[in-house]
Amino acid sequence: MKKANLLYAQSGGVTAVINATAAAVIEAARARPDAVGTVLAARHGILGALAEDLIDTAVLGPADLRALACTPGGAFGSCRFDLDPPEVNPAQYDRLFAVFAAHDIGYFLYNGGNGSMDTVAKISRAAGQRGYPVVSVGVPKTVDNDLEGTDCSPGFGSAAKYAATAMLEAGLDLAAMASRSGRAFVLEVMGRNAGWIAAATALAARNPDEPPHIILMPEVPFDDEVFLAAVEDTVRRLGYCAVTVSEGIRRADGTLLMEQEHDVKGHIQLGGAGQCIARLIHTRFGYKHHWAIPDYLQRAAGHLVSATDHAHARAVGQAAVDAALVGHDCVMPAIRRLSDEPYRWEVVPVDVAAIANLERRLPARYIRADGLHVTDAARTYLRPLIEGEVFPAFAGGVPDYPRFAMPGIACRLPPYRP
Amino acid sequence: MKKANLLYAQSGGVTAVINATAAAVIEAARARPDAVGTVLAARHGILGALAEDLIDTAVLGPADLRALACTPGGAFGSCRFDLDPPEVNPAQYDRLFAVFAAHDIGYFLYNGGNGSMDTVAKISRAAGQRGYPVVSVGVPKTVDNDLEGTDCSPGFGSAAKYAATAMLEAGLDLAAMASRSGRAFVLEVMGRNAGWIAAATALAARNPDEPPHIILMPEVPFDDEVFLAAVEDTVRRLGYCAVTVSEGIRRADGTLLMEQEHDVKGHIQLGGAGQCIARLIHTRFGYKHHWAIPDYLQRAAGHLVSATDHAHARAVGQAAVDAALVGHDCVMPAIRRLSDEPYRWEVVPVDVAAIANLERRLPARYIRADGLHVTDAARTYLRPLIEGEVFPAFAGGVPDYPRFAMPGIACRLPPYRP
Numbered sequence: 001m002k003k004a005n006l007l008y009a010q011s012g013g014v015t016a017v018i019n020a021t022a023a024a025v026i027e028a029a030r031a032r033p034d035a036v037g038t039v040l041a042a043r044h045g046i047l048g049a050l051a052e053d054l055i056d057t058a059v060l061g062p063a064d065l066r067a068l069a070c071t072p073g074g075a076f077g078s079c080r081f082d083l084d085p086p087e088v089n090p091a092q093y094d095r096l097f098a099v100f101a102a103h104d105i106g107y108f109l110y111n112g113g114n115g116s117m118d119t120v121a122k123i124s125r126a127a128g129q130r131g132y133p134v135v136s137v138g139v140p141k142t143v144d145n146d147l148e149g150t151d152c153s154p155g156f157g158s159a160a161k162y163a164a165t166a167m168l169e170a171g172l173d174l175a176a177m178a179s180r181s182g183r184a185f186v187l188e189v190m191g192r193n194a195g196w197i198a199a200a201t202a203l204a205a206r207n208p209d210e211p212p213h214i215i216l217m218p219e220v221p222f223d224d225e226v227f228l229a230a231v232e233d234t235v236r237r238l239g240y241c242a243v244t245v246s247e248g249i250r251r252a253d254g255t256l257l258m259e260q261e262h263d264v265k266g267h268i269q270l271g272g273a274g275q276c277i278a279r280l281i282h283t284r285f286g287y288k289h290h291w292a293i294p295d296y297l298q299r300a301a302g303h304l305v306s307a308t309d310h311a312h313a314r315a316v317g318q319a320a321v322d323a324a325l326v327g328h329d330c331v332m333p334a335i336r337r338l339s340d341e342p343y344r345w346e347v348v349p350v351d352v353a354a355i356a357n358l359e360r361r362l363p364a365r366y367i368r369a370d371g372l373h374v375t376d377a378a379r380t381y382l383r384p385l386i387e388g389e390v391f392p393a394f395a396g397g398v399p400d401y402p403r404f405a406m407p408g409i410a411c412r413l414p415p416y417r418p
Numbered sequence: 419m420k421k422a423n424l425l426y427a428q429s430g431g432v433t434a435v436i437n438a439t440a441a442a443v444i445e446a447a448r449a450r451p452d453a454v455g456t457v458l459a460a461r462h463g464i465l466g467a468l469a470e471d472l473i474d475t476a477v478l479g480p481a482d483l484r485a486l487a488c489t490p491g492g493a494f495g496s497c498r499f500d501l502d503p504p505e506v507n508p509a510q511y512d513r514l515f516a517v518f519a520a521h522d523i524g525y526f527l528y529n530g531g532n533g534s535m536d537t538v539a540k541i542s543r544a545a546g547q548r549g550y551p552v553v554s555v556g557v558p559k560t561v562d563n564d565l566e567g568t569d570c571s572p573g574f575g576s577a578a579k580y581a582a583t584a585m586l587e588a589g590l591d592l593a594a595m596a597s598r599s600g601r602a603f604v605l606e607v608m609g610r611n612a613g614w615i616a617a618a619t620a621l622a623a624r625n626p627d628e629p630p631h632i633i634l635m636p637e638v639p640f641d642d643e644v645f646l647a648a649v650e651d652t653v654r655r656l657g658y659c660a661v662t663v664s665e666g667i668r669r670a671d672g673t674l675l676m677e678q679e680h681d682v683k684g685h686i687q688l689g690g691a692g693q694c695i696a697r698l699i700h701t702r703f704g705y706k707h708h709w710a711i712p713d714y715l716q717r718a719a720g721h722l723v724s725a726t727d728h729a730h731a732r733a734v735g736q737a738a739v740d741a742a743l744v745g746h747d748c749v750m751p752a753i754r755r756l757s758d759e760p761y762r763w764e765v766v767p768v769d770v771a772a773i774a775n776l777e778r779r780l781p782a783r784y785i786r787a788d789g790l791h792v793t794d795a796a797r798t799y800l801r802p803l804i805e806g807e808v809f810p811a812f813a814g815g816v817p818d819y820p821r822f823a824m825p826g827i828a829c830r831l832p833p834y835r836p
Contacts, residue, residue: 014594073590164816169718172491172819176432185714204816295710296603300587304721306815386815397724397804398582398622401590
């Protein structure tokens, strides 16, 4: 295979460890000067590739890469943008391959979730149709853990660790503040269609009386009365109740929970699921109620990264380069679990076209029969993914995350006019 | 002074380091067997003292105390309960001193905020009037940092560190996700009347272009147009805007920002300022918008404790015992700052009666002239309070916080019937 440049880009919601993957990609590519020339990164994902907004990662020295690997967010910028099908919008691909050709890009690595894998599949297909010589590889990343074909997705383990720790710590606060009038706490976590992060908060508890007492997952239709009865029972026994709720829970008729909430004036309340659940409890029982919505914090918590997750993120970056350099087109390095305890795993390539746009939800065996918590099988699956700590350096009381000045390289094409 | 037992209790909202104070109190009291017999703790603050719900802390061994010192929440339970004035409800004090007498309590240490200092002052006054021999000492604690008479309050530094880290990390996520359509992120932090925690998020930034771009504090009346103009300007320059908002911000007419919501008892339920601000931005400019509400997480984050705060928390516990044992009644050990850089401090006693129920707000010199951010003077004050890290032990991927079985001791009095 002739020597070519490599283009790496980040896509979709970022994670606490996507930059660990980026660092691993750059390090692995640099280790192969026989096959890779320049390692470029596109700013804001495929949008930067189309716009010819490219960064030469040579600006990052070895120490920079080590720091980058412990920095949350997406250092090169991400995007939420889907390419059109090549058959529908060939001009989009004309442009993309013109940029690739102008910068001698023979390897394209796209780091994202389901939608990003679809982008990889489309580019691979279009390149094949045109005979353009680029190897396209998907690199998995999503806090939602909803990618098919892999035991888990880099980014999830750290989000899960954050959520479990948040529930553990808030639960201690809640227990201290419990009073005879009853108290409820609701933690809303990410997960529009899949309850993986919510399920992981179960790892906060050492026994069934510890928070979270109830976990509401989008896989289970929400039933007000079943839920409220469980809350009341918990408060009667313990004086308080802690609930985790996925942002995307729905009632049996498919409506999101929040869509049925109205304020006193009859306006629809645009609050999230956590607020709705907390209000529901308060309205029925009058308990004091608090809710927390970590939002970005749960996927950006570089100060609380899972060592397992970090290792996964680096491994898929390395494996993606390896796959590209042997011409393994349209694959994604996936995590395959070899054993739960001790936790052992390996990286294997899976066919991107077969998994793009699929969405893996919690299997029934991970959900307790009453739908209000998880099973031991879920805990066994989840536990190793949050194990171990990778702490960043701190300076001045906060994590010492680097900020890199990364100017774009000179454009060789006219501006893109989509 | 004759040997007597010591009663310690926790009050008000708990913090990440109140148990560090508890551990220091117990250790300091144990180190003085000449003066202190048993070290008791009341469950759920003064309520436990009234109810004779007492714990003999001898159940906690030295290793337990070391673990307790790194555990968030309030190990003995807290309460939000104010004693009536002794002149109004003498029966309440009859009961309290009956419990004290039944358990030979000669030292009472109450660990809390403004309201708790009022409790100390009342008990001291009532004891004096009755000639009951008890030394009452207040021990400072509040994430709100609104206690007068002390440079800062134990609990604040860790909440501030959490909030600054949250803004830093969410800001990196936000920057990665920025797009031409504009993006805004709002972090809502605690602070009903004082913006100390909000101000501390300024420590996330290395320059004015870094998050948070705007800080909304309750000390500054909220003006929609001034705020929205600043948001628009920031997004025009950077593509995104990060805002910190204290839960208690108000408009110039004194109304809270969010549509006034009331709970079933008619109390205003705070916790909506972040959502309101995010919605305000979205409605005006159409930017994509996210908001985070850490709620309990910011005051329970034992995984991200400030070393300065932890040292303060231990020092006031030790000093409270020292004060009690020399008969220093109705005082609170306070933090006095000796220098900013290097940061040096000492503990000095202040008169509880003089500071009870006061509320220290951000001084004008800490607020930028436009009211939308803080000054360098604020940063100089805040920085040392979040410095240094005290990490807990981890097990199974989450902090290994101990759970202590702490049965109550046998009651010697009939049940309390208020």
